[in-house]
Amino acid sequence: MSFLDVLYFIVPSAIFYAAPLILVAIGGVFSEKSGVVNIGLEGLMVIGAFVGILFNLLFADTFGGATPWLALVAAMLAALLLSLLHAVASISFRADQVVSGVAINLLAAALSIYLVKSIFGKGQTDFITERFSRYNVPFLSDIPVIGPLLFKSVYNTSFFAIAVAFVAWFVIYKTPFGLRLRAVGEHPMAADTMGINVTRMRYVAVMISGALAGIGGAIYSQTITNDFGHATINGQGFMALAAMIFGKWHPLGAMGAALFFGFAQSLSIVGSRIPYISEIPNVFLLILPYVLTIIALAGFIGRANAPLANGKPYIKGQR
Amino acid sequence: MSNRATNLLVPIISVILGLLVGAVIMLVSGYNPLEGYAALWNGIFGDLYTIGETIRQITPYLLAGLAVAFAFRSGLFNIGVEGQLIVGWFAAAYVGVAVELPKIIHLPLAILAAAAAGALWGFVPGLLKAKFHVHEVIVTIMMNYIALHVSNALIRTVSDGGDRTGNIFASASLRSDFLEELTDFSRLHYGIIIALAMVGVMWFILEKTTLGFELKAVGFNQNASKYAGMNVNKNIILAMVISGAFAGLAGAMEALGTFEYVSSKGGFTGIGFDGIAVALLGLNTPLGVVFGATLFGSLKYGALNMPNAAGIPIEIVEIVIAVIIFFVASGYIIRLLLLRAAAKKKEAK
Numbered sequence: 015m016s017f018l019d020v021l022y023f024i025v026p027s028a029i030f031y032a033a034p035l036i037l038v039a040i041g042g043v044f045s046e047k048s049g050v051v052n053i054g055l056e057g058l059m060v061i062g063a064f065v066g067i068l069f070n071l072l073f074a075d076t077f078g079g080a081t082p083w084l085a086l087v088a089a090m091l092a093a094l095l096l097s098l099l100h101a102v103a104s105i106s107f108r109a110d111q112v113v114s115g116v117a118i119n120l121l122a123a124a125l126s127i128y129l130v131k132s133i134f135g136k137g138q139t140d141f142i143t144e145r146f147s148r149y150n151v152p153f154l155s156d157i158p159v160i161g162p163l164l165f166k167s168v169y170n171t172s173f174f175a176i177a178v179a180f181v182a183w184f185v186i187y188k189t190p191f192g193l194r195l196r197a198v199g200e201h202p203m204a205a206d207t208m209g210i211n212v213t214r215m216r217y218v219a220v221m222i223s224g225a226l227a228g229i230g231g232a233i234y235s236q237t238i239t240n241d242f243g244h245a246t247i248n249g250q251g252f253m254a255l256a257a258m259i260f261g262k263w264h265p266l267g268a269m270g271a272a273l274f275f276g277f278a279q280s281l282s283i284v285g286s287r288i289p290y291i292s293e294i295p296n297v298f299l300l301i302l303p304y305v306l307t308i309i310a311l312a313g314f315i316g317r318a319n320a321p322l323a324n325g326k327p328y329i330k331g332q333r
Numbered sequence: 334m335s336n337r338a339t340n341l342l343v344p345i346i347s348v349i350l351g352l353l354v355g356a357v358i359m360l361v362s363g364y365n366p367l368e369g370y371a372a373l374w375n376g377i378f379g380d381l382y383t384i385g386e387t388i389r390q391i392t393p394y395l396l397a398g399l400a401v402a403f404a405f406r407s408g409l410f411n412i413g414v415e416g417q418l419i420v421g422w423f424a425a426a427y428v429g430v431a432v433e434l435p436k437i438i439h440l441p442l443a444i445l446a447a448a449a450a451g452a453l454w455g456f457v458p459g460l461l462k463a464k465f466h467v468h469e470v471i472v473t474i475m476m477n478y479i480a481l482h483v484s485n486a487l488i489r490t491v492s493d494g495g496d497r498t499g500n501i502f503a504s505a506s507l508r509s510d511f512l513e514e515l516t517d518f519s520r521l522h523y524g525i526i527i528a529l530a531m532v533g534v535m536w537f538i539l540e541k542t543t544l545g546f547e548l549k550a551v552g553f554n555q556n557a558s559k560y561a562g563m564n565v566n567k568n569i570i571l572a573m574v575i576s577g578a579f580a581g582l583a584g585a586m587e588a589l590g591t592f593e594y595v596s597s598k599g600g601f602t603g604i605g606f607d608g609i610a611v612a613l614l615g616l617n618t619p620l621g622v623v624f625g626a627t628l629f630g631s632l633k634y635g636a637l638n639m640p641n642a643a644g645i646p647i648e649i650v651e652i653v654i655a656v657i658i659f660f661v662a663s664g665y666i667i668r669l670l671l672l673r674a675a676a677k678k679k680e681a682k
Contacts, residue, residue: 053412053470099659107663112410112470116609117659124651131646132362245599249478259471297486304475308457311467320468 018159020288024277025163027284029172032276034059034234036175038254039261039268040182041226046263047186048219049199049323053115054100055227056251057122061096062089062231064126067139067242074144081144082236089232090225096122097224098217105216108327119251127244138243146171146237171233178226179269186265195219199321202328212328227251253279256307263320275303339671343664344614348628351657355649368643373650376638377631383638385516388525389591391630393418395528396583397608398615398622398629399535400451400576404469405617406539407572408552413458413473414580415605416480417451419598421584423484424450426595427491429501429588439504444527444585451581452574454480459573463566469573477601485597497596507590522590529623531579536619538575548572580605603651607633610658629654 151165186192261267282299356366404411425447458472615621636650
């Protein structure tokens with residue numbers, strides 16, 4: 015296998031695995047930029063993955079080819095609703111945001127399997143029949159090297175994820191909304207003094223994170239596993255959290271980190287078919303994202319600062 | 334109402350609310366909540382056998398709860414109990430299958446190996462927190478996944494590619510003929526004695542030693558502790574190490590008592606995460622952890638009876654647990670409502 019062949023093999027697969035991570039990581043960026051830690055991303059992703067599959071199975075006959083896309087919308091709404099619980103607890107009820115996030119994760123995992131068992135009478139769903147289709151991008155896929163690398167038999171969802179990252183960058187850094195969002199996360203009292211509604215900003219940010227995590231989860235379940243069971247989402251939410259930190263709380267950084275983690279994930283799955291890489295014990299590729307995150311946090315890859323007010327409930331009038 | 338009373342009321346109200354939400358969910362999804370909770374009750378207290386199994390299930394929850402509570406008291410949030418439990422489970426099982434020694438050496442060695450492995454897994458986030466001010470929550474989450482994958486890989490190596498190790502030698506086992514006969518041959522083992530002893534150990538460390546005083550002081554106010562001449566960094570690392578050791582012991586209970594082997598896992602056991610709930614419900618005190626662990630161990634084991642007896646998926650109990658955590662975390666709003674209720678009562682008088 016030549017080097018280029020290896021690239022043709024690994025790069026599309028890396029992007030394929032990265033797409034859900036990108037969306038969920040960007041969701042995390044929104045939440046944490048506003049000062050709300052969202053450990054619950056994993057659970058939000060689980061609900062997204064579950065609702066995506068459920069919608070797809072129930073409505074495949076009605077909507078045909080459009081089903082997977084409509085399933086994304088359903089998953090987005092479901093995860094948005096669940097994220098509201100986290101928002102109410104951590105913003106209005108002043109709960110410890112980490113504990114609330116843990117509760118969201120436990121709740122999502124239990125609720126989804128409970129519903130699967132109640133509806134299907136078994137531990138996992140059937141496989142979906144309506145899938146996202148892969149296709150070659152006209153003209154672009156004919157470009158030598160780059161074509162087969164990036165534009166041959168790709169999913170639209172991958173382009174969607176990358177587009178969301180750029181939109182998120184624009185929204186957070188170039189719009190008044192983004193300015194307020196960051197102000198609320200850095201210094202909520204100052205923001206409050208300037209007339210920004212801290213509570214509302216944070217609610218909106220958490221809901222955006224829920225929506226994106228839901229879409230991410232549904233893309234994951236509808237492209238990678240094609241069914242839903244207890245092991246469908248197994249740490250991808252935390253990997254997205256890792257990507258967010260590794261990307262230094264910046265949308266494009268998070269996208270880069272997610273692409274890299276997608277690369278690691280695909281290596282651990284297809285690596286056995288690639289010379290040299292097949293000799294590396296699989297476990298090292300599996301733990302790579304987590305180890306890298308710890309190293310990044312320890313400051314060995316440049317200092318990254320979380321939003322200053324991250325994790326602290328804002329209590330009016332308290333200094 | 335005194336502050337202490339409200340502090341006690343919050344967990345109690347949370348448990349009631351959790352069970353209520355569980356009942357509503359059962360009702361909405363077409364099951365009979367009364368049947369469901371009756372099945373749960375019978376699953377916990379039905380007969381001697383189930384009682385024995387319930388106590389067995391409580392054992393790891395005790396230690397996981399202690400681990401979380403101990404870290405909490407020092408102002409640290411150890412979400413890594415799950416990973417520390419997994420490495421402890423592996424270490425104990427490994428010592429159990431790798432050598433055969435007289436019981437008096439083998440069993441303590443296996444238990445110590447588990448505690449040491451858990452301690453090591455707690456040391457890393459402790460060190461990073463102390464030296465680089467890295468938040469322990471993220472590091473411990475990442476360490477959970479590293480523990481899962483590494484232990485799975487090690488199990489494959491030890492068992493020559495298999496999914497589980499062989500059974501441990503009897504000399505490393507916590508099995509107790511006496512306790513088994515007492516409970517109609519359940520898997521109840523001597524681990525419960527170790528776990529209860531550890532409750533005493535935590536109480537002793539926190540209340541009777543200088544170390545405990547310093548740990549609590551650091552938990553209350555790091556700056557003040559530093560000003561008082563305490564070595565805050567050392568205390569942070571030590572707190573995580575001790576917390577990890579408790580968690581590792583929880584793994585030893587599974588390795589040496591309940592299962593007597595270790596198998597590779599597709600996901601987490603959940604015991605470590607439930608330990609967070611146990612500690613929160615127990616207000617992070619050793620005695621409180623006993624109550625929290627009893628509740629969660631019972632719920633978890635009793636739930637196994639629900640599909641058979643009432644046709645309800647066991648996940649309903651996990652939903653209840655999640656809701657309880659949610660309400661305990663939102664203690665502020667419960668306190669506020671309690672206060673308002675108390676104020677109204679006063680007005681009425």
